[in-house]
Amino acid sequence: MTQTVSAAGESALADATNPGIDIVKLYTTHRTHLLRFVQRYVGNREDAEDVVQNTFIEVSKCAHRFSGLSKPSTWLFGIALNLARNQVRRNAADRYDAVDDDFMDQIADAYADPALLFEYRQIAEKVGAMLDQLPVRIRSTFEAVLDGDATYEEAAEQLHIPIGTVRSRVSRVRAAVRSEYGAASDGNGVSHGFR
The missing domain is CATH 1.10.10.10 (Winged helix-like DNA-binding domain superfamily/Winged helix DNA-binding domain)
Incomplete structure (x- = not known):
């Protein structure tokens, strides 16, 4: 005998496995602390504000995937940390401009034997x-x-x-x-x- 689950039963099952996240409450409770955390990691306020904004965008997109195995704030800070790492990598890559080989020949030290x-x-x-x-x-x-x-x-x-x-x-x-x-x-x- 196969059991069928009604739509209401699926919804109840989903609610039991995914406790849900109050994004507005996360924002109001943790935004300032999250901004300081990210700013220490990335080094400047403008990039930190971008990362925090992207964090909340990501949270709103992925809220349905929150498993409830950790506190919502832990999950939030984990997302922010990943985005901050990506920002630091981008910043580091932007610091170095590609130069052509002729440029390197111009600055070669003739006395560097x-x-x-x-x-x-x-x-x-x-x-x-x-x-x-x-x-x-x-x-x-x-x-x-x-x-x-x-x-x-x-x-x-x-x-x-x-x-x-x-x-x-x-x-x-x-x-x-x-x-x-x-x-x-x-x-x-x-x-x-x-x-």
């Missing part, structure tokens, strides 16, 4: 060790001019020494470095040595 950069790094480490072995008065003069970006006059004033002494000390350090390591070249005849 890894072997050459490694060599320069090694020389810099050796020069740093050499400077550490210099007497303090010579090293401080050299550092004031090179590290401090001071002119010879400014270094002389800072260190309370004559400008000729500054020139002499810097010249001695440069000569010592040049004699030890020479001038580095980039292979194009351009010298990047110590002047």
Whole structure:
């Protein structure tokens, strides 16, 4: 014997499995909190307002599918979180514009040869060790001019020494470095040595 369910019985069965959602109550109760939640996730208010609006549109479309296994607010925030993630992905994709290969060739660094950069790094480490072995008065003069970006006059004033002494000390350090390591070249005849 087959049982048939009347239309009224189907409606009662549907109501038992789908408790229904009061969208207006969800909106009035959770909109402000939902907006703050989404704004923390997406980073700006305009996108957050769009996500919240889309969330309630989605809720109204899918209210019939709410199973009642969670609280309506949990379901609402889950939808908002998915839409916020999508918005963040879209925002990230919009940040990067496609460029053609010619553009990349224009900004290529001619001095970005890894072997050459490694060599320069090694020389810099050796020069740093050499400077550490210099007497303090010579090293401080050299550092004031090179590290401090001071002119010879400014270094002389800072260190309370004559400008000729500054020139002499810097010249001695440069000569010592040049004699030890020479001038580095980039292979194009351009010298990047110590002047």
